Amino acid sequence: MNQRFYSLDVFRGATVAFMILVNNPGSWSHLYGPLAHAPWHGCTPTDLVFPFFLFAVGNAMAFVLPRLQAAGTPVFLKKVIKRSLLIFAIGLFLNWSPFIKWSDGSLVFKHWADPTNPESGIRILGVLQRIAICYLCASLIVYFLKLRGAIIISIIILLLYWLLTLFLGATGDPYSLNGYFGTQIDKNILGIAHMYKGEGVPFDPEGLTSTLPAIVQVIFGFLVGNYIQQKGKTFEMLSGLFVFGSLLVFGGFVWDMTFPINKKIWTSSYVLYTTGLAIMVLSVLIYAIEFRGAKGAWSKFFDVFGKNALFVFALSGFLPKLLPLFRWVDHVDENGKSIYTSAFPWFYEHVCKPVTSFTDNPKNGSLLYALCMIAFYWLIVYWMDKKKIYIKV
Template structure:
């Protein structure tokens, strides 16, 4: 164990050296960043709203436990982009922590967390606070944003690497030494014990068959590093006026990080539900590579006509994501009626089975995908109205 921790520390330190000699340049905005954000939100909505969870193409499902699918990249991509946006947002404060900025960070953290909690509680009728799930996607984003912001704005770039490395190694040690006989398993990982002790069984996600929250408290710790990784990527973006050199450096950092993650995977498996340290590096590396490719395609080669739909998503990502959650819950819980037998019919299921299965008989997965694409289109239309009216909601 100590040997692998030493190797991991050395490898992470080598990535740190890649950025030590980079000097920040004047602020530059890249279309690729907005497109990346928009693509991530669109894909997040797509994988969250299939017509039927029983009929989904494998790439649109999460890995059952260890490993990663394209869907497992969506959430860390969004947190990575939050980190990138943090860097550019904090530039106006000269990257220094002030009382004004601290208040803004705390206010935004509380606001996003409460929106997530209200989304869990929606629709508010026939819902009991005794069984309300406390954590969730927006709640994790809130906590990650708050913690990562305060860290990144308070220390030097080199210190961010050191703190991030320390968090990932500490998290690995906590799971390894405090877990059960199989410390990285669903039943044996320590994150569940922490959530049960603090949140209580009634307030934890149970979609894995047992009380286990994939957006729990302890596993939020390494997710903070995902945002810090994005912050460092933002620093790298601003540090190169030469976009070709920027792309090369992002590819170098991304590839090195992915390779390190694959090595670490042999002893600490890549795993989204527990947000393992190797998963942080794997997803962060893939995000760097994706950003580099988008910069090459969009900002350097100028192939940007296809980006317009994603820009709509990227300009109002948070509000569109919330809208998608409300929309799906309205179709499940509010638009309902009784059939001839007196059974409750939910519009969400009726729409999938009647309209989409009717259009694609004997092709349940395709029907399910088309349903999800329709939801994405509705969310895009909502975002387009905001975009045309130049309404950009900053939560």
């Protein structure tokens, strides 16, 4: 393996590990601030996970695209479209899985659209679906428009999205949950039944319009990967990366004054800010690993996550939905009603909470559970790495 890939694996693996950490708390009611998303405007460490992963997708694409270009346009289109459709399908499968659920003591089928509630159904979009769309669009842009064209298109997308959000949003409050213009587009195309409702109203944080600026995140990742290849392992490359990352962070802060940094509508300022931070973090990793040789147990821990990144992310989304089908009675409440549990909730309630009870802070039990989940999934990908099992999509 080319050594430059190792830094990317560690970066991607660390991103996936953090993604598992923030997506698997013991309780959503007991979170430390950095492990929760910003309520609306702003950016927490958790809000860095998704854009970092999109950046890593683009970065890896820079090392693969030359081989696809050499193979010709038909091969390129076949591979990119097939991969994008597969990733999208996996994301949709995770939203619908495991296709059945417990209801009043019996297993029932999860309908695509609930026949008893026309506004309830299976969500169409999600994290993997956005990755698929961004990967497809960024690949086509870079392949057909080349580097210069990709840079121009990226600038146009970020500016156009800003103007659309400003002028098509609610007058006086275009960047708010209720004022964001993209929600109506999602309702018209996707339907309320198939949208996310975690904000209390139909609003999809991975919606169609907010996916536009996310495409630029992948393109930026590609540009950085290409720059690394062109400059090679030199201090000129490293300093150039760090300076560029710093400028993007500064640009994101400046734009924040008129177009607030916001993950949920994926603002253009958010793209600049998070991409800049991703570049700076990657620069530090390249310096530590490639220049200083600071590899060891810490890098190996993240490395195995990076080698099976999409697989372990999908698995961490699938198991918490599958295991509740295998449930048992945990206790009977004061009304004589049986309270059921399954493997993961039982572990949180009967292991993580008691172990941390002496701290008198329920957030610690929730955090311990999340850390245990990281260890659990790490054991799986570590075993796969030992067996040389790498599931590529």
